[in-house]
Amino acid sequence: xxxxxxxxxxxxxxxxxxxxxxxxxxxxxxxxxxxxxxxxxxxxxxxxxxxxxxxxxxxxxxxxxxxxxxxxxxxxxxxxxxxxxxxxxxxxxxxxxxxxxxxxxxxxxxxxxxxxxxxxxxxxxxxxxxxxxxxxxxxxxxxxxxxxxxxxxxxxxxxxxxxxxxxxxxxxxxxxxxxxxxxxxxxxxxxxxxxxxxxxxxxxxxxxxxxxxxxxxxxxxxxxxxxxxxxxxxxxxxxxxxxxxxxxxxxxxxxxxxxxxxxxxxxxxxxxxxxxxxxxxxxxxxxxxxxxxxxx
Numbered sequence: 001x002x003x004x005x006x007x008x009x010x011x012x013x014x015x016x017x018x019x020x021x022x023x024x025x026x027x028x029x030x031x032x033x034x035x036x037x038x039x040x041x042x043x044x045x046x047x048x049x050x051x052x053x054x055x056x057x058x059x060x061x062x063x064x065x066x067x068x069x070x071x072x073x074x075x076x077x078x079x080x081x082x083x084x085x086x087x088x089x090x091x092x093x094x095x096x097x098x099x100x101x102x103x104x105x106x107x108x109x110x111x112x113x114x115x116x117x118x119x120x121x122x123x124x125x126x127x128x129x130x131x132x133x134x135x136x137x138x139x140x141x142x143x144x145x146x147x148x149x150x151x152x153x154x155x156x157x158x159x160x161x162x163x164x165x166x167x168x169x170x171x172x173x174x175x176x177x178x179x180x181x182x183x184x185x186x187x188x189x190x191x192x193x194x195x196x197x198x199x200x201x202x203x204x205x206x207x208x209x210x211x212x213x214x215x216x217x218x219x220x221x222x223x224x225x226x227x228x229x230x231x232x233x234x235x236x237x238x239x240x241x242x243x244x245x246x247x248x249x250x251x252x253x254x255x256x257x258x259x260x261x262x263x264x265x266x267x268x269x270x271x272x273x274x275x276x277x278x279x280x281x282x283x284x285x286x287x288x289x290x291x292x293x294x295x296x
Contacts, residue, residue, distance in 0.1 A: 002014045002016075002017040003017070004017060004020055004021055004026050005021065005026060005027065005028050005039060005040050006021070006024075006026035006027075006028070006071075007024075007026060007074070007078060008078050008079070028040045028042070028043035029043065030043060030046055030047055030050075030052050031047060031052055031053055031054035032047070032050075032052035032053075032054060033050075033052060057069050057071070057072035058072070059072060059075055059076055059079075059081050060076060060081060060082055060083035061076070061079075061081035061082070061083060062079070062081055082096070084096045086098050086100065086101035087101065088101060088104055088105055088110050089105060089110060089111055089112035090105070090110035090111070090112060091108075091110055113125055113127065113128040114128070115128065115131055115132065117137070118131075118136070126269075129269070129270070133152075133153070133268065133277050134152065135152045138152050138153075139152070140152050141281065142154055142156065142157045142281055142284060143157075144157055144160060144161070144166060144168075145285075145288060146161075146166050146168035146169040146172075147166050147167055147168040147169070149166075153264070153265075153268055153280075153281065154264040154267075154268065154280050154281050154283065154284035155261045155262075155264040155265035155268055156261075157284055157288075158177075158259070158260045158261035158264050158284065159259070159261040161173075161177060161288075162174040162177055162239075162259055162260060162261055174239060174242070174258075174259055174260075177260060177288075178191070178245055178246075178260070181260065181287060181294065182245075184293055184294050185293070185294045186293070187293075189249050189294050189295060189296055190246050190247060190248075190249050190263060190287075190294060190296065191245060191246055191247070192244070192245055192246075192247060192256075204237055205233065205236035205237055206233055206236075207219075207229055207232045207233055207236060208229075209229070211229070211232060213225070217229055217231070217232040218232075219232060219235060219236065221236075221241050222240070222241070239258040239259045239262070240258075242258040242259075243258065244256040244257060244258055245257075245258065246258075246259070246260060246262070246263040247263070248263065248266060248267070248272060248274065249267075249274060249296035250272045250273075250274035252272070253272040253274065255272070260287070264280060264283075264284060267280045267283075268280050274296070275296070283296060
């Protein structure tokens with residue numbers, strides 16, 4: 001059997017092989033000058049002696065290398081030497097097709113942002129963590145000390161109280177809760193030290209039709225636009241423009257918040273790494289309970 005010096009074709013007769021190599025230009029060629037040779041060995045000897053080796057393009061599987069990218073591609077096509085290109089999002093396995101990689105990740109739950117329990121994928125780490133910290137996985141273990149309604153998170157309970165929604169504690173709201181927390185936080189663990197506190201409890205804001213700017217009702221503080229006056233007034237009387245009275249207990253984090261719920265939500269996200277989600281849920285009881293100083 002006689003093999004073409006370039007491709008994988010075999011011939012019973014050397015003359016047939018030579019005809020094939022003539023027809024397809026498969027004679028080994030010097031990589032720099034126009035000389036051709038009957039064997040690759042002779043060609044290599046020439047290039048060794050003259051330094052005529054060109055930059056190399058390596059096969060992705062075997063040790064062969066080629067002088068052109070096209071030649072390397074021809075070789076890998078004919079030999080099936082293309083390396084797998086589709087990686088698993090979690091482990092080091094790679095696959096020849098996207099379908100094979102998808103099948104592997106689905107069978108083993110190897111998606112990067114994947115909840116195996118629910119068999120759900122998520123777009124990013126934040127969305128996955130929000131799902132894992134939702135009622136589906138966490139249940140409702142944070143109980144309101146007044147009406148006994150259960151919440152999934154400390155931020156949910158804080159929002160319930162700060163908005164005056166608790167039927168058993170109608171006098172509680174953002175301002176009254178802040179006063180209680182501040183009294184038990186003399187070292188400023190989560191509250192800012194202030195010379196005086198501007199009571200905002202009875203402050204309400206009401207926009208007029210003059211807030212219309214031709215496209216929507218505009219907030220004069222942040223310039224956001226709203227479709228109607230009630231929505232704008234709801235925005236004006238929300239904590240959006242209230243005084244930033246809380247801060248993250250992590251000394252390296254500069255985040256500040258207008259509400260206790262906002263601070264707890266920040267800690268629950270674990271974005272600053274101060275504490276784990278589970279520990280935040282324990283802290284809400286200590287913060288709202290009046291028998292000890294606040295510490296994080």
